[in-house]
Amino acid sequence: MARVIQYWGLSSYPKHSTPVGLDPVSHGARLDFARSAAYRFSDGFVLGEFQTGFGTVGLRVSVPVTSGDLTQWTWSALARGAKGLNFYAFYPMNSGYESGGFGLIHLDGRITERAEVLGSIAKTVGSHGELFLKARPPKAQVAIMYNPLAYMVGGPRRLPLPGAQDEYDGVERDSWTGMYRALFSQNIPIDYIHADDVAENGITGYKLLYVPYPIMMSEGTAKAIARFVQEGGYAVIEARAAWNDQRGYAAPTIPGFGLDQVFGAHETVVTPVQRTSLIVKSKNPAIPMLAPGARLPGMIYREALETLGQGQVVAAFEDGSPAMAASTYGKGKTLYLGSYLGLAYERTKDAQLEHFFEGLLDWAGIDRPVSASAGIEVRYLEGPGYTLHFVLNGAEKETPAEVRLHCSFAAPVVRDLVTGETVSYQQEGERLALRKSLPPQGAWVLEIRERGR
Structure with a gap:
């Protein structure tokens, strides 16, 4: 959508109508998602509606929105290059199923501390308008691939059965935010890149690419990943990559479309699990912060691998089957993961996984400004x-x-x-x-x- 309109954006309600609102990481990921799309095709993004007061939806009421919330949310958006913030709303909703909510002032017209704080921020931005208008986000060296085809695999979600893999809502979203959360404290810019754009225009300007939950993929996207690595990029891809093509047809070899040659490994056996562990077997430049014996949690699948060509086993599952493979392809380097580590970090906040993701920055030579x-x-x-x-x-x-x-x-x-x-x-x-x-x-x-x- 961002490619066909002048200014792309989104609505942002970090405390819409739930008992717990978005934390700074989740809010930041959504803002960086918008920034990545907008600055790829235009010169900024907007927030069409930005929450100013507590939310109501029928009988559901959010936790209070504070002046601190508005301070944090507003500067977070501006820090990512937002060029327009439309706050919703000055006067609360006075009827309907959102009655009484989403207002910057009280229903009786009294001014709130939130209104005063937001007005103060507006004065600061307005008095330095040229500085904000001419400033742009820095170029990111790290990219996470957003692939909406992943939603197409699996059909309606069942409730998880005892002993089977978890199939609950949000697996795609949590996979895409896991690495972002793990690297949030590193304060580096991270882009989200769209798989369709990758297939059409390739991957340029990045040092490190992470491809989470890649279970359905077009041939064009797979070829773009291969070119990125061949030309010197560093790429990490998760389990069952390109299992299905864009039509839903299964690949004869997983990872599909020749990515087995790029990543130096292919699938031998896949087992459904709720949780699994990838145990580091030896030191490797791809995982510089992890020592042999370190255990990394995985989720959904335990995909046993067989290495090919220059592929080297880096970690194994508890049964001894290969779980992670490092390789080289052309001028670049790769790492194949036999489970879903982004999803696992988003849901466990495991310290060893955080070290794993931080180590990828050193492996790929990412600057930390x-x-x-x-x-x-x-x-x-x-x-x-x-x-x-x-x-x-x-x-x-x-x-x-x-x-x-x-x-x-x-x-x-x-x-x-x-x-x-x-x-x-x-x-x-x-x-x-x-x-x-x-x-x-x-x-x-x-x-x-x-x-x-």
């Missing part, structure tokens, strides 16, 4: 002769922020956009070290530019 203390998110935009950095505290408690920002300016000046004050820093090579204690769900918005410009 910013670093931050625990619990602090940093995103940035690049403008002509300046950068905008957004230091965000997603926690509902005061959190000390210590950040190190890459800066190529010879004599940089740092300014707090909200207060207008100059911010002191320590120079550490090409990085600027800054410290500040952020209030609950607080934001620190910084402009960095060359002194005198």
Whole structure:
């Protein structure tokens, strides 16, 4: 859709009508999904409706929306290059099944703290409008493939049977967000790329590609993955890749469309499971943060592998069958996973899996232009002769922020956009070290530019 309209966007209701709202990672993934689509084909994205007050749907009522929520949500969207935010609504819904909800002020007209905070943010953005309009998100080096064909496999979902694999709602979504969540604390830009766009235009500009839950795939997409690796890219793909083509026909070899040659392995036996473990057998450059014996959780399938060509077994299942294979193809490198590790991380938050995903960045040589203390998110935009950095505290408690920002300016000046004050820093090579204690769900918005410009 983004390719045929001028400005693509979405509605965002992080606390629509549920007892628990979206956490900063889930909200960030949705914003980065929109950013990836919009900036691929145009010059920004919009939020057509952005929640301002607690939600109601019939008898269901969300948890309260706070001024801290609006601070966090608004700056998170702007930090990803949103060019239009339409807040819904100033006055609450006064009738119907959403009666009383989604308002920035009270039904009796009283102004809320939320309205005052949002107005203050609007003044800051408005007074620096050119900075925000001209700034763009940095180019990502990491891509996660979004493949809507995955929804086509399996038909209606049954309730899970004891001992069988889990087949519950959200397996596709959770597969696509698992790696994103695992790398959220690394504060690197991550793109979502559409499988159809990949098939048509190829994969360019990235160092690392992760292909989660790839059970249905077009031949064009598979060939694009092969070209990406052949030309020097690093690719990781999960179990039963290209099991079905876009017509629903099964591949004679899995992974299909020749991807077995690209990834140096093919399937021998697949077993349905609720949970499984992939046990690291030996050190390998593809998993630099994992030692032999480390156990990685997998879900849905246990796909036993046989290596081909230059393929090397990296991990095995508990029965000893190969579970992970590393290989080379052309100028690039690959890693094949015999289960669904993205899904497993989204649902277990396993520490070893987090190390696995972080290690992929080192394997592929991914730059880390910013670093931050625990619990602090940093995103940035690049403008002509300046950068905008957004230091965000997603926690509902005061959190000390210590950040190190890459800066190529010879004599940089740092300014707090909200207060207008100059911010002191320590120079550490090409990085600027800054410290500040952020209030609950607080934001620190910084402009960095060359002194005198």
